[in-house]
Amino acid sequence: MPRKFDIQPRMIRCAHCQRTFSSQAHGTRHRNHCPHCLWSVHLDNVPGDRQAQCSGEMMPIAVSVKPNGEWLLIHQCRQCHTLHGNRIACDDSEILLLSLALRPLTMPAFPLEQITTGGSTVK
Ligand SMILES: [Zn+2]
Numbered sequence: 001m002p003r004k005f006d007i008q009p010r011m012i013r014c015a016h017c018q019r020t021f022s023s024q025a026h027g028t029r030h031r032n033h034c035p036h037c038l039w040s041v042h043l044d045n046v047p048g049d050r051q052a053q054c055s056g057e058m059m060p061i062a063v064s065v066k067p068n069g070e071w072l073l074i075h076q077c078r079q080c081h082t083l084h085g086n087r088i089a090c091d092d093s094e095i096l097l098l099s100l101a102l103r104p105l106t107m108p109a110f111p112l113e114q115i116t117t118g119g120s121t122v123k
């Protein structure tokens, strides 16, 4: 019977940046994204099942926050465009996580100087 989850930690080589990382880390039970570049590979349909047939590279595109304050890293497969939310791990690159979280603020979809509150322009 196939194992559902990794029992033993093993070293994984990142398909994107080629650096190695452990399959286990605090904060996640079945990590497959790289803590160095945050890229992943499309292996799961449901987190940990390893049943996806795609194997496309998954690009980190955003950060989301759950109601309990936990951060989720949002990945999109470059091959089939599926979106996945993944729990972040304790050793994920904080600088890359923050740059993903700040990205919308660096590229506003509307002119910031035209934001108004209650009809008066913010000074
Ligand atoms: Zn990597």
Ligand SMILES: [Zn+2]
Pocket: 042, 054, 055, 056, 077, 078, 079, 080, 081, 082
């Ligand atoms: Zn895919």
